[in-house]
Amino acid sequence: MLRYLLHKLALIIPTVFGISLAAFAFVRLLPGDPIMALAGERGVSPERYAELVERFGYNRPYVIQYLEYIGRVLTGDFGISLATKRPVLGEFQALFPATLELATIALLIAVLIGIPAGIFAAVKRGSWFDQATMGVALTGYSMPIFWWGLLLIIFFSGYLGWTPVSGRIGLQYFFKPTTGFMLIDSLISGKSGAFKSAASHLVLPAIVLATIPLAVIARQTRSAMLEVLGEDYVRTARAKGLAPRRVIGLHAFRNALIPVVTTIGLQVGTLMAGAILTETIFSWPGIGKWMIDAIAKRDYVVVQSGLLIIALIVMAVNLIVDVLYAVINPRIRVQ
Amino acid sequence: MTDQTTAEATAASIPSGGRQRAFTEFWHYYSMNTGAVIGLVVFSALVLVAIFAPLVAPHSPDEQFRDALLTPPVWQEGGKSAFLLGTDAVGRDMLSRLIFGARFSLFIGLVVVVFSLTSGIVLGVLAGYFRGWVDTLIMRVMDVILAFPSLLLALVLVAILGPGLFNAMLAIALVLQPHFARLTRAAVMAEKNREYVISAKVAGASHVRLMVKTILPNCMAPLIVQATLSFSNAILEAAALGFLGVGAQPPTPEWGTMLATAREFILRAPWVVTFPGLAILITVLAINLIGDGLRDAFDPKLKRS
Numbered sequence: 001m002l003r004y005l006l007h008k009l010a011l012i013i014p015t016v017f018g019i020s021l022a023a024f025a026f027v028r029l030l031p032g033d034p035i036m037a038l039a040g041e042r043g044v045s046p047e048r049y050a051e052l053v054e055r056f057g058y059n060r061p062y063v064i065q066y067l068e069y070i071g072r073v074l075t076g077d078f079g080i081s082l083a084t085k086r087p088v089l090g091e092f093q094a095l096f097p098a099t100l101e102l103a104t105i106a107l108l109i110a111v112l113i114g115i116p117a118g119i120f121a122a123v124k125r126g127s128w129f130d131q132a133t134m135g136v137a138l139t140g141y142s143m144p145i146f147w148w149g150l151l152l153i154i155f156f157s158g159y160l161g162w163t164p165v166s167g168r169i170g171l172q173y174f175f176k177p178t179t180g181f182m183l184i185d186s187l188i189s190g191k192s193g194a195f196k197s198a199a200s201h202l203v204l205p206a207i208v209l210a211t212i213p214l215a216v217i218a219r220q221t222r223s224a225m226l227e228v229l230g231e232d233y234v235r236t237a238r239a240k241g242l243a244p245r246r247v248i249g250l251h252a253f254r255n256a257l258i259p260v261v262t263t264i265g266l267q268v269g270t271l272m273a274g275a276i277l278t279e280t281i282f283s284w285p286g287i288g289k290w291m292i293d294a295i296a297k298r299d300y301v302v303v304q305s306g307l308l309i310i311a312l313i314v315m316a317v318n319l320i321v322d323v324l325y326a327v328i329n330p331r332i333r334v335q
Numbered sequence: 336m337t338d339q340t341t342a343e344a345t346a347a348s349i350p351s352g353g354r355q356r357a358f359t360e361f362w363h364y365y366s367m368n369t370g371a372v373i374g375l376v377v378f379s380a381l382v383l384v385a386i387f388a389p390l391v392a393p394h395s396p397d398e399q400f401r402d403a404l405l406t407p408p409v410w411q412e413g414g415k416s417a418f419l420l421g422t423d424a425v426g427r428d429m430l431s432r433l434i435f436g437a438r439f440s441l442f443i444g445l446v447v448v449v450f451s452l453t454s455g456i457v458l459g460v461l462a463g464y465f466r467g468w469v470d471t472l473i474m475r476v477m478d479v480i481l482a483f484p485s486l487l488l489a490l491v492l493v494a495i496l497g498p499g500l501f502n503a504m505l506a507i508a509l510v511l512q513p514h515f516a517r518l519t520r521a522a523v524m525a526e527k528n529r530e531y532v533i534s535a536k537v538a539g540a541s542h543v544r545l546m547v548k549t550i551l552p553n554c555m556a557p558l559i560v561q562a563t564l565s566f567s568n569a570i571l572e573a574a575a576l577g578f579l580g581v582g583a584q585p586p587t588p589e590w591g592t593m594l595a596t597a598r599e600f601i602l603r604a605p606w607v608v609t610f611p612g613l614a615i616l617i618t619v620l621a622i623n624l625i626g627d628g629l630r631d632a633f634d635p636k637l638k639r640s
Contacts, residue, residue, distance in 0.1 A: 018479035147612025273486035
């Protein structure tokens with residue numbers, strides 16, 4: 001197992017190097033001048049300009065700039081945002097819990113509905129439930145989620161007036177973040193109505209973000225179950241006279257779980273991309289909106305380090321999934 | 336040498352009959368899937384509408400009817416029969432804009448698939464055929480592309496290239512291309528050591544011939560399915576970029592761009608938001624239905640059961 005883990009880590013090193021190089025190169029390729037972006041509308045004098053170029057090292061060769069950047073990143077210094085003048089890492093840490101909370105709830109919705117729906121559809125293959133579920137799943141999979149979000153706002157916020165349109169919690173509630181998860185913080189705060197406010201802000205964005213992962217997980221669970229249900233050992237279990245529930249739950253589902261776990265892991269990238277759109281529509285103060293704003297404002301430092309951090313998170317999750325996969329399925333380790 | 340020519344001659348004579356038989360068999364399995372047939376019908380209708388847009392559309396997509404701003408659809412109170420699906424904030428006919436929008440979405444899908452399919456096949460075949468450092472280099476670059484969330488990477492690429500429809504298509508093609516490279520590589524590696532490839536190699540076929548004529552045609556099934564998926568993905572991503580303001584620029588009647596400009600009227604005039612999104616959903620759904628149908632028709636496992 002340790003050898004497998006080391007092997008996987010060794011494979012990742014060139015990719016991490018490539019990611020850092022790509023993030024660095026993208027930002028150098030962006031049109032515009034970072035110092036002029038920093039100066040804003042007032043502009044800077046030529047002397048000050050030269051001084052700033054010197055200070056940020058933009059006049060040094062790219063190789064040196066890259067190595068210096070990597071050196072700083074390894075010590076935890078991801079640079080200072082040009083727009084807010086605050087450390088990028090601090091901004092990321094302040095905003096990431098919002099995205100993590102949204103993505104966690106979305107993934108929970110997707111898994112808790114998607115897996116049972118997929119299992120039932122497979123067991124009742126060809127029934128109206130199967131056809132309806134798969135029809136809904138394919139529609140969800142084809143959904144332009146930014147439009148889906150707008151539709152939900154029209155109906156639930158505009159027509160019914162049930163949910164707020166933007167933000168994480170009502171403005172009247174204010175407390176220091178302890179966990180960063182608004183649902184938990186609002187409970188801890190003990191203020192009446194705070195939790196309800198946080199939940200009503202979260203529900204629509206979470207549904208929107210969950211839509212595509214839910215569809216993918218339901219479809220994948222169904223096809224994995226169908227494959228396993230046709231296997232000899234399932235037939236044997238049935239022939240032995242085991243209760244159908246035991247056959248499906250114990251023999252079939254545990255083996256069908258392997259591809260499903262992989263699929264769930266792969267949803268992390270989807271969730272990140274989805275977060276960009278969802279956070280834009282619902283003005284959710286997370287890292288998706290942060291990146292969009294940074295790209296629009298040409299905040300080079302945030303774009304570069306944000307890309308790097310997000311890609312590293314996606315890679316880390318994929319690594320965890322690979323290892324989990326090897327834990328569930330020992331055959332993988334031998335290869 | 337003579338043996339090879341005769342072999343090739345017979346091989347060339349088979350397809351006319353064999354290909355038709357293969358197609359009939361394929362259609363037999365494809366048409367068993369009702370959803371796939373519906374998808375194909377809807378998609379064909381969309382293609383026809385896109386091609387004949389100037390004939391089908393009741394108005395020009397850019398003509399502004401200043402006396403009919405934000406007219407609701409015909410079945411709602413205040414609707415006018417001249418504007419079946421209503422008008423937008425500057426009085427342009429929604430239906431006509433949607434019809435012309437079909438051209439953009441289908442064109443985007445086609446261009447992106449052609450770009451990403453060809454580059455992905457070339458890279459995948461090279462990696463799978465030669466292995467070694469060529470393989471390592473190509474596949475590590477693909478890993479890097481895949482490590483970034485697709486929409487985020489497309490956004491940054493568009494920021495570098497400058498906003499606009501063409502650059503958005505390039506960015507999306509680059510983001511979708513690793514899937515083709517990975518699939519092709521896996522298929523080539525599976526086929527490479529099969530007997531027919533070795534016999535072609537022994538007969539003296541060159542590297543290029545082995546790659547393009549011998550191996551590649553036998554790797555097509557998964558690539559066709561992936562191409563369908565990418566077609567619908569490309570339409571979704573392009574609409575998302577348009578919605579975020581960096582794809583096609585107004586007044587282009589691209590569906591995502593239409594949604595972006597309609598956002599401020601979301602509560603006052605829901606139809607300007609509803610219809611462009613519905614058009615995206617129907618198009619993408621039709622293509623995904625076709626994709627599912629193709630996958631099932633190609634899958635020998637399913638045929639047996």
